[in-house]
Amino acid sequence: MRKLNWTDFDVLVVDDEVDNLDAFRFAFRKSFRLHYAGGADEALSMLAEVEPAVIVADQRMPHMSGIELLAEVKKRLPNCFAILLTAYADLEVLIAAVNSGSVDRYVQKPWDSKELTVILRQAIDTHATQVENARLREQLAQYTGYLERQQRDPLDFGQVVGGGAATQAVLARVEEVASTDSPVLIEGEAGLEKEVVARSIHVGSARDGRPFVSVTCAAFAEEALERELFGYARGTFEGAFQDRPGRVELAHGGTLYLHELAVLSPTAQARLLRLLTHGESERVGDTRASRANVRLVLSVTPTLAQAFAKQPLLPELASKLRVFPITLKPLRQRREDIRPLAEHFLGAYARRNARAATQMDAAALARLAAYDWPGNVRELENVVERAAILARGDIIGASQLSFQDPLDAAPVPAAAPAPAPAEGLNLGRKLHAIERGELVRALEKYGGNKAEVARVLGIHRTTLYYRLKKLGIDV
Structure with a gap:
């Protein structure tokens, strides 16, 4: 010390x-x-x-x-x-x-x-x-949770699933940039594997084993986001009783992944530019800058230009962000990845919940392949999980598949059983909406602090991470 x-x-x-x-x-x-x-x-x-x-x-x-x-x-x-x-x-x-x-x-x-x-x-x-021990305990808790989740679901930790040409091109880009410390910008529609790609960059770098800190910027109010990222000095605002490090400091030695950049205020953009240009970070309300040993991976939906269409982006920051872009294609444009992804999600769900269903029949796979997936990979994961819940044997049929919008779904082959009753599906959607709303309110109340939300709700942090991912809440 x-x-x-x-x-x-x-x-x-x-x-x-x-x-x-x-x-x-x-x-x-x-x-x-x-x-x-x-x-x-x-x-x-x-x-x-x-x-x-x-x-x-x-x-x-x-x-x-x-x-x-x-x-x-x-x-x-x-x-x-x-x-x-x-x-x-x-x-x-x-x-x-x-x-x-x-x-x-x-x-x-x-x-x-x-x-x-x-x-x-x-x-x-x-x-x-x-104070230092408390900080180290928090870092250890984050890293322990990281290892637990890595063992439970490799997809979350850099193992990009899919063998199609588009996916292989993304993996090639990841391999090219992982060994450097250059910032990376990931672009693509909502619901794609942006964080998976970000983690794969981290795992493939010399920073593997150090913290991977993920922040969904849209989960915070404008002022709260700046404080969350860069920390703040005591007395900066009412209730700031002590100095607090930001995510930049918590990611020291590792990788900081920022998702949904379009909500960054001009002052937060200026701080981010300073971090990218000079490797320096300054807490809100403080005048002392500190060195920041962190690699930045950032993502936007769907492109940088579209994300900032309604608000200004500092030209110097835009230039920095475009150093090494990686573009993810929507799932409908890489249908060859649908089956391996579905099989991966089914296997992961079966392991977590000791469910019997571990396979899909030909009719189910055909229906998945024919669907356009407006919600991309996240929607596919949700569809597979619902099917696994409804399955009564070890094989999932087409009748167990239900989609975001029935009008967009591919027709069920004539030989397949009838779809599940709409009432049950509507109830499921309502329950998901209620749970999602409660979690979002809790996250807003506690400033995105997942450890505090888990404590208040009386659940383990890994359980909270799973529910957030399942409900499509990126924080």
């Missing part, structure tokens, strides 16, 4: 006696970045503007004792190191406070300035270590 600069961290000192605050100011004003409060109420109100690394509180204060204050601060800022100053050696109370986690350390008055300097430095060390 880098050597700490003690004055980079805030220390909040709370005492109802002005003389004691003055003594603290005189002893430590040159050694630490100090803030002062004349009581517990003032200290708690200051937390809206200052997030201290360390809080030092006197035990004997009116209205709220030091222990009670530190307990409340710990609830709001778990990583804040709490020091209690006391002239009263009530050991039972102190031991109970330390054991409860409300107090990290106590110092008896009168304190010695040299001794307290060492204690404050140790407290800042502890705080910085806890």
